[in-house]
Amino acid sequence: KQEVTQIPAALSVPEGENLVLNCSFTDSAIYNLQWFRQDPGKGLTSLLLIQSSQREQTSGRLNASLDKSSGRSTLYIAASQPGDSATYLCAVRNSGGYQKVTFGTGTKLQVIP
Amino acid sequence: NAGVTQTPKFQVLKTGQSMTLQCAQDMNHNSMYWYRQDPGMGLRLIYYSASEGTTDKGEVPNGYNVSRLNKREFSLRLESAAPSQTSVYFCASSEQGWDTEAFFGQGTRLTVV
Numbered sequence: 407k408q409e410v411t412q413i414p415a416a417l418s419v420p421e422g423e424n425l426v427l428n429c430s431f432t433d434s435a436i437y438n439l440q441w442f443r444q445d446p447g448k449g450l451t452s453l454l455l456i457q458s459s460q461r462e463q464t465s466g467r468l469n470a471s472l473d474k475s476s477g478r479s480t481l482y483i484a485a486s487q488p489g490d491s492a493t494y495l496c497a498v499r500n501s502g503g504y505q506k507v508t509f510g511t512g513t514k515l516q517v518i519p
Numbered sequence: 520n521a522g523v524t525q526t527p528k529f530q531v532l533k534t535g536q537s538m539t540l541q542c543a544q545d546m547n548h549n550s551m552y553w554y555r556q557d558p559g560m561g562l563r564l565i566y567y568s569a570s571e572g573t574t575d576k577g578e579v580p581n582g583y584n585v586s587r588l589n590k591r592e593f594s595l596r597l598e599s600a601a602p603s604q605t606s607v608y609f610c611a612s613s614e615q616g617w618d619t620e621a622f623f624g625q626g627t628r629l630t631v632v
Contacts, residue, residue: 448626507617
C-alpha cells in the first residue's frame with residue numbers, strides 16, 4: 407500500500423528565503439505526482455503536475471522535482487512571500503488505476519514578513 | 520469562471536438525519552470526485568465518476584451514495600448521518616482522471632451531533 411509522507415508538518419521562514427518542501431512515497435511505481443496548495447478554510451489549488459516520465463516542472467517561483475527511484479519529490483519556492491503562507495500537499499497517482507491517488511498530510515508553511 | 524461549486528458550505532446534522540451535498544463544475548470535465556478530509560489524515564476518496572453515467576466506490580464509501588446527474592453535477596448523499604461522518608468534504612473534477620490537473624471546490628464543513 408502506497409504511503410505518502412510530508413516532513414516537516416509545519417515550517418516557519420522569514421520573507422525572502424528560498425525553501426524546499428519534501429514529499430516521500432514508498433512505492434516508486436507511480437503514474438504522476440501533483441502538488442497542491444490549501445489556504446485555511448478553502449479547497450485545494452493545483453500548483454504543478456509532474457508525470458512519471460518527467461524530472462521537473464516549473465511555474466513562476468515554483469519548481470517541483472521528481473525522483474521516482476528514491477521515492478521523493480521536492481517543491482522549491484524561490485524568494486518566499488507572506489502570500490505563500492498555506493498548507494502544501496502532494497498527491498501521488500499510483501499505477502493500476504486512475505482513482506488510486508494517495509495524498510500526503512501536508513506541510514503548513516508560514517512566511518514571516 | 521466559477522470552477523467547482525459546492526453547496527452548502529456549512530451544515531450541522533443530528534445523528535440519523537439525511538442530507539445531500541451538491542457539486543457542479545463548469546469546465547466540461549469528464550471526471551468528478553468526492554473526498555473527505557480529516558485532521559491528521561490525507562484526503563480520502565469516497566466515490567468517483569470517471570465519466571457521465573458511471574460511478575465507482577473509492578477508499579471509504581460506507582454510509583454514502585452518489586449520483587452523477589449529468590456531466591456538470593455530482594452529488595453525495597448521507598442517508599443516515601453518524602458522528603464519524605463529521606468531516607470536511609471536497610468535490611473535485613478533472614478533464615480525464617488523474618492524468619490531468621484536478622480542480623477542487625471550497626469544501627463543505629459537516630458536523631454530525
